[in-house]
Amino acid sequence: MNFIDKFDLGLVKWIQNNLRNPFFDYIFYIITQLGDMYAFILIVVVIYWLIDKKFAYKFLFAFIGSAAVNNVFKVIFKRPRPFTHEGVESVFTKSRSYSFPSGHSQAIGVTFYSLKNEYGRRHRAINYILFTLVILVPFSRMYLGQHFLTDVVVGTIIGIVFAYLMFKLFDLMKDKEHIYPLYVIPFILIGLAFLIGKDYEKYHELFISGAGFIGFISGYAIDKLYIKHDVNTTVKNKILKLIIGLAITLGFYLGLKEAFPKDNNVYDFFRYLAVSFFISAGAPYLFIKIFKSN
Numbered sequence: 001m002n003f004i005d006k007f008d009l010g011l012v013k014w015i016q017n018n019l020r021n022p023f024f025d026y027i028f029y030i031i032t033q034l035g036d037m038y039a040f041i042l043i044v045v046v047i048y049w050l051i052d053k054k055f056a057y058k059f060l061f062a063f064i065g066s067a068a069v070n071n072v073f074k075v076i077f078k079r080p081r082p083f084t085h086e087g088v089e090s091v092f093t094k095s096r097s098y099s100f101p102s103g104h105s106q107a108i109g110v111t112f113y114s115l116k117n118e119y120g121r122r123h124r125a126i127n128y129i130l131f132t133l134v135i136l137v138p139f140s141r142m143y144l145g146q147h148f149l150t151d152v153v154v155g156t157i158i159g160i161v162f163a164y165l166m167f168k169l170f171d172l173m174k175d176k177e178h179i180y181p182l183y184v185i186p187f188i189l190i191g192l193a194f195l196i197g198k199d200y201e202k203y204h205e206l207f208i209s210g211a212g213f214i215g216f217i218s219g220y221a222i223d224k225l226y227i228k229h230d231v232n233t234t235v236k237n238k239i240l241k242l243i244i245g246l247a248i249t250l251g252f253y254l255g256l257k258e259a260f261p262k263d264n265n266v267y268d269f270f271r272y273l274a275v276s277f278f279i280s281a282g283a284p285y286l287f288i289k290i291f292k293s294n
Contacts, residue, residue, distance in 0.1 A: 008148035012082045015143055016089060024143070029092050032140040034133055035104030037067075040111065045279060049245055049287070050231055050238045052118075054177070057220050057280075059114045061181065062166035063107065064213040066159055070106050071205045073158075074098040083145040091144040096201045102147045102155035103205070105138040109159020117167065178221040185214050192269065200263050207265040211272035219280025229284030237291050244290070245283045252278055 033039055040063055048056035079100035083090035097103075112134040120127045138152035147155075173180050188210045195203045223229055233241075253275050260267040 004150060005148075008150055009082065009085055009088070011149050012142050012145060013087050016145065019143065020091075025091050028136075028140040028143045031133075031136050032104060032144060032146075035108040035111075035137040035141075037107070040107055041279075043111070043115075045245065045249070046242065048280065049241055049283065053220070053223070053229070053231060055118055057177065057216070058167060058170045059110075059118075060212075060216055061170055062114060062163040063110045064209050064216075065166055066106055066110050066162040067103065067209045068206065068213075069158065069162060070101060070103050070155070071097075071203075071209065073101055074103075075202055079148075079151070081146060082142075082148055088145045090146065095146045097205065098202075099147055100151045100154070101158055102138065102141050102151040104141050105147070105152040105155035106159035106162075108134055108137040109156040110163040111159075112156075113160045113163035114167070117163075178217075178224045181213075181217045182221060185218075188214060196266060200265055204265055204268065207269045208272045211269040212276045215273040215276030216280045219277045219282070222281045223284050227281060227285050227288065229288055233291065241287050241291070245279075245287070248286070249275065249279060249283065 044056050044060050044063075047059065074097055077100045078098050081090070081095060081099045082088045083094060112130045116127060116130050120130065134156060138147075138156055141147035141152050142149060170177060192207060192210050195206065253271070256271040256274060260271055
């Protein structure tokens, strides 16, 4: 074990031996969920349905691209989680993929840059919240025994830098942002085809990231060209849209989860593809039909 690995392991052990208590266990478990994929989906859904479709699309573009890079790095480096070492406990749950870099930290890095870049200048409170989360979410991953310091630091940096680069690339597309990403779809499908039948745990997140990306960008293109859902409406209608949309999305997701075989990346791909397409095209179409008189 080299110096960095020894330091990383020693730090996680020190945090758990000196700071752990039942109250913090629950607090940091809740905080760590804010870097989870589902928290991101909720933020994107709210922005896409109610506030600004183009920014939500840009945000997702950066997030899913970053998630794909994260999963590739995990497979390359194959670093074991801290809780696999003696003296480190996994608090509540054990993450199933590799450790380096931290996906939660990378996700909060993308969220930090994206929301700060779009809303931080106009709303100082958002900056305070984002700075707090970009510190606490990575720390929670160490506290819970899921990641080392180098995992979370590198993950956060990758997330911020990748979001910056993806935003610049997105801006270069100008008004063709719904067209150019579609050209990537064949390459994603070819790449995933080579992974069919391989280890479920190792490549699961690559399949769902690819599915989410394909489903959302396809739905966004259809919405922009044909559905043309307008987010501007009354506060009452926005609340109803969110309740109706989330209820149907959750029901759709859970229904497909029960209908499809478990622990199968191909079926998971089609499940996330269908749900992400519904979010970006199906729900907007439904909103127009329901609220057309308003």
